[in-house]
Amino acid sequence: MRGKLLGSARFDDHLVVLTDPKAIAAEQYRVLRSRIEHLSQEKGFRTFIITSPAVGEGKSMTAANLAISMAQSKDRRVALVDCDLRRPSLHRLFGTRMKEGLVDVLEERSPLETALVPIEHPLLAPGSFSFLPAGRANAASPEWLGSTKMDKLMTLLSERFDSVFFDTPPILPLADAAVLGEKVDGALLVLRAGSTSAETLTLAMQSIDLQNWIGVILNGVDFERSSRYSGIYATYQKTYSAQAIEARGDSDG
Ligand SMILES: Nc1ncnc2c1ncn2[C@@H]1O[C@H](COP(=O)(O)OP(=O)(O)OP(=O)(O)O)[C@@H](O)[C@H]1O
Ligand SMILES: [Mg+2]
Structure with a gap:
């Protein structure tokens, strides 16, 4: 599925906060954003990983929409890292070809300034949103995620940006998300x-023991068929969405 042509980039239609900002899905990302903003204000949280138990559950799509939604808040500078x-x-x-990125910065082939891609869009204030692609990775690259160089890069990013979102591989069967999860605020x-499935979720939660879980995002709720939402959204179009069902920290902060 291809998105709209804006400037030189062709944004995928799944980036609903940019391509269909009035959709229920986009609104739900803004609901999620307000919870994250609350945590940021209350607890000073700046860095977040987005992960899931298994492949294809919507981590990348959620990370991108949430990060963009955060960047649409006034005076907030946001980075999204693959x-x-x-x-x-x-x-x-984002409709970009793979170029230098995270791995190239860690291996000192590219400076961070060169690897960061400023995303331009009429719905984003200039300079509000930057994307750091994965870069030219190979089989050994994931080992960088646990390195002190990665720690330093994460610190640098959190100094330069108000919020930084890290998209990760699934928890099962890889350790990458657990490694990164230890280093972020939430x-x-x-x-x-x-x-x-409940079984997959149980296995995932057993294999990753993080103190800083802040919430669960239910991706792909069918608002038309779900009785819980049908009354609320009866007048809106049917669409896919991410729905925050819990954001621990709202009440204990
Ligand atoms: N709610 C949704 N509605 C429609 N399509 C969706 C939804 N969530 C995810 N998808 C689609 O499902 C596929 C997987 O989504 P995505 O790449 O975000 O998942 P992922 O968890 O990051 O996958 P991976 O484990 O491979 O990294 C993509 O084609 C994406 O566009
Ligand atoms: Mg992904």
């Missing part, structure tokens, strides 16, 4: 409605 060094995909959502778990 830390899926095994199967990077975010560059495709971890968000994406589940795919009607797809993520």
Whole structure:
């Protein structure tokens, strides 16, 4: 599925906060944003991973829409980093070819300034949103995620940006998300409605023991068929969405 041509970039239609900002899905990302903003204000949280138990549950799509939505807040500068060094995909959502990125910065082939891609769009204030692609990764690249160089880069990014979102591979069967999860302020778990099984979720939660889980995002809720939402959204069009069902920290902060 291809999106609209804006400037030189072709944004994927799944970036609803840019391509269809009035959709229920886009509104739900803004609801999620307000919870994250609350945590940022209350607890000073700046860095977040987005992960999920298994492949294809919507981590990358959620990370991109949430990060863009945050960048649309007034005076907020946001970075999105593709830390899926095994199967990077975010560059495709932004319609860019894979170029230098995270791995090239860590291996000192590129300065951060060169690797960061400023995303331009009429719905984004200039300079509000930057994307760091995975870069030219190979089989050994994921080992960088646990390095002190990665720690330093994460610190640098959190100094330059108000919020930094890290897209990760699935928890099962890879350690990458757990490694990164230890280094960020908050971890968000994406589940795919009607797809993520209870067994998969249990296995994932057993294999990753993070103190900083802040919420669960239910991706792919069908608002038309779900009785819980049908009354509320009866007058709106049917669409896919991400729905924040919990954001721990709202009440205990
Ligand atoms: N709610 C949704 N509605 C429609 N399509 C969706 C939805 N969520 C995800 N998708 C589609 O499902 C596919 C997987 O989504 P995405 O790449 O975001 O998942 P992922 O968890 O990052 O996958 P991976 O584990 O491979 O990194 C993509 O084609 C995406 O566009
Ligand atoms: Mg992904």
